[in-house]
Amino acid sequence: MPGGQTERTLSPREIKRRKILRAAIDVFAEKGYFAARMTDVAHRADVADGTLYLYFEGKEHLLVSIFDDMFSTFIQQLQAEIAELSDPLEKLRVMLRLHLQALGRDRALAHVLQIETRHSRRFMNLFTRGRLDEYLGLLRGIIEEGQELGRFRRDIKPGLATKVVFGAVDELVTSWLLADRETRLEAQLPNMMKLLSQGLVPCEMHDVE
Amino acid sequence: MPGGQTERTLSPREIKRRKILRAAIDVFAEKGYFAARMTDVAHRADVADGTLYLYFEGKEHLLVSIFDDMFSTFIQQLQAEIAELSDPLEKLRVMLRLHLQALGRDRALAHVLQIETRHSRRFMNLFTRGRLDEYLGLLRGIIEEGQELGRFRRDIKPGLATKVVFGAVDELVTSWLLADRETRLEAQLPNMMKLLSQGLVPCEMHDVE
Amino acid sequence: MPGGQTERTLSPREIKRRKILRAAIDVFAEKGYFAARMTDVAHRADVADGTLYLYFEGKEHLLVSIFDDMFSTFIQQLQAEIAELSDPLEKLRVMLRLHLQALGRDRALAHVLQIETRHSRRFMNLFTRGRLDEYLGLLRGIIEEGQELGRFRRDIKPGLATKVVFGAVDELVTSWLLADRETRLEAQLPNMMKLLSQGLVPCEMHDVE
Amino acid sequence: MPGGQTERTLSPREIKRRKILRAAIDVFAEKGYFAARMTDVAHRADVADGTLYLYFEGKEHLLVSIFDDMFSTFIQQLQAEIAELSDPLEKLRVMLRLHLQALGRDRALAHVLQIETRHSRRFMNLFTRGRLDEYLGLLRGIIEEGQELGRFRRDIKPGLATKVVFGAVDELVTSWLLADRETRLEAQLPNMMKLLSQGLVPCEMHDVE
DNA sequence: GATGAATGAGTCTTCATTCAT
DNA sequence: AATGAATGAAGACTCATTCAT
Numbered sequence: 001m002p003g004g005q006t007e008r009t010l011s012p013r014e015i016k017r018r019k020i021l022r023a024a025i026d027v028f029a030e031k032g033y034f035a036a037r038m039t040d041v042a043h044r045a046d047v048a049d050g051t052l053y054l055y056f057e058g059k060e061h062l063l064v065s066i067f068d069d070m071f072s073t074f075i076q077q078l079q080a081e082i083a084e085l086s087d088p089l090e091k092l093r094v095m096l097r098l099h100l101q102a103l104g105r106d107r108a109l110a111h112v113l114q115i116e117t118r119h120s121r122r123f124m125n126l127f128t129r130g131r132l133d134e135y136l137g138l139l140r141g142i143i144e145e146g147q148e149l150g151r152f153r154r155d156i157k158p159g160l161a162t163k164v165v166f167g168a169v170d171e172l173v174t175s176w177l178l179a180d181r182e183t184r185l186e187a188q189l190p191n192m193m194k195l196l197s198q199g200l201v202p203c204e205m206h207d208v209e
Numbered sequence: 210m211p212g213g214q215t216e217r218t219l220s221p222r223e224i225k226r227r228k229i230l231r232a233a234i235d236v237f238a239e240k241g242y243f244a245a246r247m248t249d250v251a252h253r254a255d256v257a258d259g260t261l262y263l264y265f266e267g268k269e270h271l272l273v274s275i276f277d278d279m280f281s282t283f284i285q286q287l288q289a290e291i292a293e294l295s296d297p298l299e300k301l302r303v304m305l306r307l308h309l310q311a312l313g314r315d316r317a318l319a320h321v322l323q324i325e326t327r328h329s330r331r332f333m334n335l336f337t338r339g340r341l342d343e344y345l346g347l348l349r350g351i352i353e354e355g356q357e358l359g360r361f362r363r364d365i366k367p368g369l370a371t372k373v374v375f376g377a378v379d380e381l382v383t384s385w386l387l388a389d390r391e392t393r394l395e396a397q398l399p400n401m402m403k404l405l406s407q408g409l410v411p412c413e414m415h416d417v418e
Numbered sequence: 419m420p421g422g423q424t425e426r427t428l429s430p431r432e433i434k435r436r437k438i439l440r441a442a443i444d445v446f447a448e449k450g451y452f453a454a455r456m457t458d459v460a461h462r463a464d465v466a467d468g469t470l471y472l473y474f475e476g477k478e479h480l481l482v483s484i485f486d487d488m489f490s491t492f493i494q495q496l497q498a499e500i501a502e503l504s505d506p507l508e509k510l511r512v513m514l515r516l517h518l519q520a521l522g523r524d525r526a527l528a529h530v531l532q533i534e535t536r537h538s539r540r541f542m543n544l545f546t547r548g549r550l551d552e553y554l555g556l557l558r559g560i561i562e563e564g565q566e567l568g569r570f571r572r573d574i575k576p577g578l579a580t581k582v583v584f585g586a587v588d589e590l591v592t593s594w595l596l597a598d599r600e601t602r603l604e605a606q607l608p609n610m611m612k613l614l615s616q617g618l619v620p621c622e623m624h625d626v627e
Numbered sequence: 628m629p630g631g632q633t634e635r636t637l638s639p640r641e642i643k644r645r646k647i648l649r650a651a652i653d654v655f656a657e658k659g660y661f662a663a664r665m666t667d668v669a670h671r672a673d674v675a676d677g678t679l680y681l682y683f684e685g686k687e688h689l690l691v692s693i694f695d696d697m698f699s700t701f702i703q704q705l706q707a708e709i710a711e712l713s714d715p716l717e718k719l720r721v722m723l724r725l726h727l728q729a730l731g732r733d734r735a736l737a738h739v740l741q742i743e744t745r746h747s748r749r750f751m752n753l754f755t756r757g758r759l760d761e762y763l764g765l766l767r768g769i770i771e772e773g774q775e776l777g778r779f780r781r782d783i784k785p786g787l788a789t790k791v792v793f794g795a796v797d798e799l800v801t802s803w804l805l806a807d808r809e810t811r812l813e814a815q816l817p818n819m820m821k822l823l824s825q826g827l828v829p830c831e832m833h834d835v836e
Numbered sequence: 837g838a839t840g841a842a843t844g845a846g847t848c849t850t851c852a853t854t855c856a857t
Numbered sequence: 858a859a860t861g862a863a864t865g866a867a868g869a870c871t872c873a874t875t876c877a878t
Contacts, residue, residue: 013862032329034243038848048864053849089410111330119328120241121320121387129387143409152409160381160400161409167380168373175372178330178338191369198415199408200352200361200370201298206407247873248840257839259875268873431841450747452661456869466843471870507828529748537746538659539738539805547805561827570827578818579827581802582795589794590787596748596756609787616833617826618770618779618788619716624825665852666861675860677854686852 017055020045021069024062029108033063033116064127067117070109071131074102078138088146093193095139096169097186103173104185114174136162165196226264229254230278233271238317242272242325273336276326279318280340283311287347297355302402304348305378306395312382313394323383345371374405435473438463439487442480447526451481451534482545485535488527489549492520496556506564511611513557514587515604521591522603532592554580583614644682647672648696651689656735660690660743691754694744697736698758701729705765715773720820722766723796724813730800731812741801763789792823 010018023045027036038059042049056062078098085091103110117128140162146152152161172192176185219227232254236245247268251258265271287307294300312319326337349371355361361370381401385394428436441463445454456477460467474480496516503509521528535546558580564570570579590610594603637645650672654663665686669676683689705725712718730737744755767789773779779788799819803812 029330032331034329035331037846049848049866050850050864051862054862059848115327115330115333118324120243121238121324122241122244124324124387146409150411151414153404153407153411156404156409157400160397161404163380163384164377164401164404165409167376167378169376171372171376171379172369178333188369191366192373195362195365195370195373195408197408197410198362199404199406200301200355200365200374201406202359202362203412203415205360206412246871251840258841258873259839260837262874263837447748450749452747453749455867460844467869468844468871469842472841477869510827533745533748533751536742538661539742540659540662542742542805564827569832571822571825571829574822574827575818578799578815579822581798582819582822585794585796585798586791587794589790589797593790596751606787609784610791613780613783613788613791613826615826615828616780617822617824618719618773618783618792619824620780621830621833624830664850669861676852676862677860678858680853681858 013055016047016051020047020052020055021062021066025066025108025112028063028066028116029111033112033119060123063112063117063123066109066112067127067131070102070113071134074098075134075138078135082138082142088142088149088151089197091142092139092146092165092196093189095142096165096192097189099169100173100186100189104176107177110173110177114170114177136166139165168192168196222264225256229256229261229264230271230275234275234317234321237272237275237325238320242321242328269332272321272326272332275318275321276336276340279311279322280343283307284343284347287344291347291351297351297358297360298406300351301348301355301374301405302398304351305374305401306398308378309382309395309398313385316386319382319386323379323386345375348374377401377405431473434465434469438465438470438473439480439484443484443524443526443530446481446484446534447529451530451537481530481535481541484527484530485545485549488520488531489552492516493552493556496553500556500560506560506567506569507615509560510557510564510583510614511607513560514583514610515607517587518591518604518607522594525595528591528595532588532595554584557583586610586614640682643674647674647679647682648689648693652693652735652739655690655693655743656738660739660746687750690739690744690750693736693739694754694758697729697740698761701725702761702765705762709765709769715769715776715778716824718769719766719773719792719823720816722769723792723819724816726796727800727813727816731803734804737800737804741797741804763793766792795819795823 020041024036024041027040027044030036031040038052039049041062042052045052052062056065078095081094081098082091085094103113118124140158143152143158143161143165147154147158169192172188173185176183176188229250233245233250236249236253239245240249247261248258250271251261254261261271265274287304290303290307291300294303312322327333349367352361352367352370352374356363356367378401381397382394385392385397438459442454442459445458445462448454449458456470457467459480460470463470470480474483496513499512499516500509503512521531536542558576561570561576561579561583565572565576587610590606591603594601594606647668651663651668654667654671657663658667665679666676668689669679672679679689683692705722708721708725709718712721730740745751767785770779770785770788770792774781774785796819799815800812803810803815
């Protein structure tokens with residue numbers, strides 16, 4: 001999610017902006033957003049306290065910026081990779097793989113995005129969910145496409161399916177985060193794909209249902 | 210989830226304790242845990258500020274107590290209702306139904322449990338997740354039982370399935386909460402059960418997978 | 419201006435309120451409003467920093483309250499004493515005497531009212547001048563009455579005369595304040611009355627004018 | 628008051644100095660000295676923040692310089708015009724006319740001189756009053772001269788008369804400023820001269836006094 | 837037990853000033 | 858000379874908690 005796709009040359013301003021953002025991610029992940037003090041972030045970024053305010057409007061904006069920056073980079077990458085595929089199931093798999101990879105690669109970032117960024121309804125309504133809708137929209141698009149092509153079961157509302165899929169991945173990430181395992185997050189992908197696509201109950205018993 | 214199964218007579222102390230807890234739920238839901246002030250809770254409960262500390266150790270303990278009280282009542286009810294069933298799929302359905310009912314019935318409580326109670330890793334590790342494990346254990350037990358009885362697909366790790374199911378319900382609740390819909394939360398149950406049990410992909414295409 | 423006319427018993431709250439106000443007057447007079455820190459006021463009043471905010475909304479409100487408290491007490495006294503007189507010139511004399519006495523008696527208060535309370539247009543428009551209008555209205559009333567009775571020259575606009583009289587007293591106070599003299603402020607009254615009532619130029623030369 | 632009597636050619640440095648001073652007057656008048664930020668002044672003057680410090684020692688010096696610059700120009704003009712007159716009453720009239728003209732012509736400047744420049748005892752003692760003494764000395768000289776020549780009443784202390792006259796004009800200016808009238812300040816001069824020279828009380832009633 | 841007035845530690849933010857370029 | 862990015866000291870205010878009544 002971070003790095004990689006950056007242009008050859010970054011302006012000095014952009015470099016410092018990212019240094020501060022990185023410091024904020026690390027500090028927020030370590031101490032939590034509320035316990036973190038602006039001065040901690042400044043020290044970690046190796047700048048003066050006041051400098052933070054030359055790049056960000058305030059503490060909350062720092063948190064919002066983490067979300068926005070990482071998210072928009074991620075969504076772009078997602079769209080690029082998905083565009084090249086035709087099979088909806090394949091698109092879904094790639095989407096979830098990128099999701100798990102992006103977060104699995106950067107534990108501190110994952111912390112901030114999974115937890116600190118969801119600390120209140122106000123914050124979620126104002127920031128988290130707003131951005132998340134782009135992701136959910138992409139996901140829903142894939143599901144609807146799959147239904148049209150007959151690759152996905154048609155008797156399930158795409159809105160609900162979107163929530164179930166997102167909820168599943170999201171919980172996977174959160175429990176990986178909190179359990180502090182050594183497992184690679186991505187390793188769970190095949191199993192999860194099977195479960196989501198085929199369900200809990202074997203086919204021959206579906207009539208029972 | 211609250212009330213209902215309590216004994217006939219509650220001690221005056223217990224009555225006031227619950228009054229405070231209810232006030233805390235409402236205030237936390239309205240303003241968010243951090244923005245809520247102890248004095249707000251006291252006013253809502255119609256007691257003096259200092260009185261809160263005769264019943265709870267402090268602000269954080271108030272939040273923990275909400276979780277614990279509601280959760281233990283809920284888990285008890287869950288176990289009682291499930292014990293009477295034999296079919297794992299039925300158990301699962303009842304479990305999720307109770308989950309959705311309990312939260313769908315009390316929006317303020319749902320707010321607190323879904324959001325305020327998850328505001329930091331520290332809090333989740335210390336309180337939220339600890340209590341949640343009882344719920345997750347119950348869920349996992351049902352899934353394992355289903356696999357043993359051949360009612361559930363055996364090629365899926367029960368740990369993963371537990372997370373997927375919990376993640377799905379959890380997300381359902383959260384999006385219901387944030388969207389502020391008029392929908393009854395419980396109404397989504399049949400659709401979700403179908404999706405979880407049969408998966409996204411129709412049986413005849415499973416080989417493709 | 420302060421004290422004197424207070425009721426027999428003051429509530430404990432009112433006592434503490436006045437203690438804080440007195441501390442604020444002294445601190446503002448010593449260090450100036452802007453240089454004064456809230457913690458200075460709290461220390462002087464012998465209360466905790468936070469206690470200030472139980473009695474006043476903030477630093478600015480402290481300054482406004484000094485003005486309002488002292489001014490309303492003063493205006494009341496003024497009206498009471500003037501009501502008993504009939505001669506406009508006498509009324510004027512009493513008014514100015516009370517003015518000079520009230521401020522001459524309490525140098526710190528005079529400092530705050532003459533200087534700190536006039537630090538910006540915004541503050542003057544919002545607070546100082548608004549209150550002052552009551553005083554100016556009283557003054558103007560006396561002048562108009564004097565003109566009607568033929569005791570004061572009729573060819574002078576009362577609005578202008580009001581300003582001239584107020585400006586003269588006000589400047590007298592300010593220069594007394596800044597010169598840090600030992601003179602009693604009140605001692606200047608007879609001279610000033612003569613000047614205001616008879617003017618700079620002897621009568622026999624008025625035609626020259 | 629500004630410009631006018633300056634030499635034909637100003638050094639580039641002096642030009643920029645004045646540009647900054649003008650910017651400071653406007654910004655201080657608009658936002659008040661304390662609320663004004665150095666960066667506001669720099670922007671208004673169309674120079675970089677740091678440049679201000681190549682011309683002025685700091686924010687306070689900017690305010691002092693406004694006072695000094697404008698005042699010394701004013702005093703010079705005053706002395707020149709008065710020197711040509713012989714009648715003390717005429718001198719007084721010219722002095723007050725110039726005073727009212729100078730401020731009436733430049734509202735922003737008047738703001739700064741009447742209000743911002745008097746924000747604290749420290750500032751007044753250190754700067755405002757010090758410069759003002761030149762003005763007051765001039766005024767006092769005229770009054771004493773008038774008394775010697777028998778044109779002014781001898782039974783009034785010149786010090787007091789000076790204060791009364793200055794206070795009257797000063798208040799006139801301040802109330803003109805705050806009332807935000809459309810009146811020309813200077814228009815009040817004749818009336819004020821009459822009041823100051825002949826007093827409030829008609830001659831035939833002076834014995835009453 | 838209940839009260840609620842008092843406490844005081846804790847922190848985000850502003851902005852005058854500096855100095856490397 | 859001019860720039861403007863960076864600095865960092867400083868302080869008003871909040872609010873969880875206590876404790877004398």
